[in-house]
Amino acid sequence: MYRFHNGQKAPLPFAVEEYEARIKGLRAIMEEAGIGAVVLTSMHNIAYYSGFLYCAFGRPYGLVVTESDCVTISAGIDAGQPWRRSFCDNITYTDWQRDNYWRAVRSVAGEGAVVGYEGDHLTLVQRDKLEDFLRPAATLDVAERTMRQRMQKSPAEIALIRKCTAIADVGGYAIKDAVRVGTSEIEVAIAGRDAMEREIAKVFPDAEYRDSWVWFQSGINTDGAHNPVTGRVLEQEDILSLNAFPMVSGYYVALERTMFVGEVDDASRKIWEANVAAHEYGMSLLKPGVSCAEVTHQINAFFEERDLLQYRTFGYGHSFGVLSHYYGREAGLELREDIDTVLEPGMVISMEPMLTLGADQPGAGGYREHDILVITEDGNENITGYPYGPEFNIIR
DSSP, X not given: OBOOOOSOOOOOSSOHHHHHHHHHHHHHHHHHHTOSEEEEOSHHHHHHHHSOOOOOTTOOOEXXXXXXXXXXXXXXXXXXXXXXXXXXXXXXXXXXXXXXHHHHHHHHHOSSSEEEEOTTTOOHHHHHHHHHHHOOSEEEEOHHHHHHHHHSOOHHHHHHHHHHHHHHHXXXXXXXXXXXXXXXXHHHHHHHXXXXXXXXXXXXXXXXXXXXXXXXXXXXXXGSTTOOOOOOBOOTTOEEEEEEEOEETTEEOXXXXXXXXXOOOHHHHHHHHHHHHHHHHHHHHOOTTOBHHHHHHHHHHHHHHTTOGGGBOSOSOXXXXXXXXXXXXXXXXXXXXXOOOBOOTTOEEEEOOEEEEOTTSTTOEEEEOBEEEEEOSSSEEEOOOSOOSHHHHEEO
């Protein structure tokens, strides 16, 4: 292992003071739990606490935090980039001897401490290596504690998320402009993604550009929220699902809208308008002091009164921050019946009810609207700008 501090520190998405405050919060967690060293291994926690978003390619990465040290651990293949993108120290490990990663971790964490780890990320193989190399007095899962810290956004995080939602709106308008009969899903998706990436480069000139994407679905492909883009060609009266996801330094936002090509039949309009009404009702419920479960039960009742509850597909919303479709999630802040988290000012959450009707039913397809809201002292602020509903999203 060695320290390859090549060049100068790069501008990070937040000031050093922001990362120091996060580490201070982590050390408070450690002190309360009696932990001597934390070994973080997930992309989301390493990015949250250090600023460095790694690209694993089958290699382990880490962030080791003790009472006095804060060090990212990275592979030699990445040279000096991990140090430049970490607010803190960095150690590079080499490939030339198996398990050099754990030797580097040990050089910071030492042996015999109570070690915190992420139970929702560390594999069984790596858990065994942790035991072998660090010989901990005990181990303690810190995944939920760190998630709870990430759920409460700082003003700087909210400012970044606000900029990102405006970039998602740019992607939405580009997607709308690209929709026409005879165009394929992939071509529409490319238009939205390119528009967002150019806007990200304009708004965040010092960022690393990676991971932004669009899922644009049509016809039967709208039945699932995460269905990949295909080469299906758009037809008259197709139901469409716009899903734009700009990514900046690991921070995820989303814009999701139901659309139709040319016209919408009566059965489809009825379902669409009901889902829009549920969306608006749900947004009105998001305020401090209300639990995720309470919000969910009220939206359930709204759908049940209209005989639509059986068509819902997943929770009605979730937290935003350092997360992605292939890493991370703040599962403690989701609008589901089994989540009792109480909403607090500074949380950021979506409202995104979805109804899916099978291909053999009138109004077949998946209907979903999605806005991002910041919980304020007395309610919420909707920071998504792109319009929803039939008035704007029937594309002629």
